[in-house]
Amino acid sequence: MLDVIHPPLGDLGLVLSLVTPYAGGVAPVVMASWLGRKVHRARRARAALADRVTVELIPTSTFDPSEAEVARWARQLGRVHHAADGVPARGSAVRLRYTAETGKMRCYLEGARTAQAVLTMPGFAEVEVRAQEDRTGIQPVRFPAPEGPA
Structure with missing residues (x-):
């Protein structure tokens, strides 16, 4: 059938x-x-999550962004994933972190090291972007003491 x-x-x-x-x-x-x-x-x-870069965002005292500036900065943060070429989406995510140290609020932006150029771009006119450099790998230069009569 x-x-x-x-x-x-x-x-x-x-x-x-x-x-x-x-x-x-x-x-x-x-x-x-x-x-x-x-x-x-x-x-x-x-590996991408272990190798991330942090930048500090420092606004001026008169910082008051418009809606257009916030939208432009959001689009800029959306490009971080594309700038982190070769990194899976889970490893290229951007983290916006707020901390309070000694009564002062601080804002940090954290992302993949391969997207550092996009992370350090200023998003607002009245916000300074400072890269937090990892200085643990820097060894001081030591000169040996000269031997013999001085």
């Missing part, structure tokens, strides 16, 4: 019997490549 209504379905059993041995061999290869890609993306995201 299937041959009468749907002639191609009559050969379905034959096609499945021919394809099944190959599908059994291809499935592990496909699963292994999928798993390898997931692991690779997770490692890249983890």
Whole structure:
């Protein structure tokens, strides 16, 4: 009856019997490549999250942005993901962090190091952007004391 209504379905059993041995061999290869890609993306995201840059945003006392300035800055922050080329979305996210130190509120912008140029661009006319440099890797220069008579 299937041959009468749907002639191609009559050969379905034959096609499945021919394809099944190959599908059994291809499935592990496909699963292994999928798993390898997931692991690779997770490692890249983890590496990007470990290597981030922080900039401090310091507004003037008369800072009062207009709606257009806020919208322009939001578009600028949206470009950070595109500037962080090769970094998965999870690792290229921008974090806006507020802290209060000694009664003073501070605003920090944190993102992927590969997008540092976009992060340090001033978004508002009355806001200074200062890069927080990691100075732990800088070693002081020491000159050996001269030997002999002075």
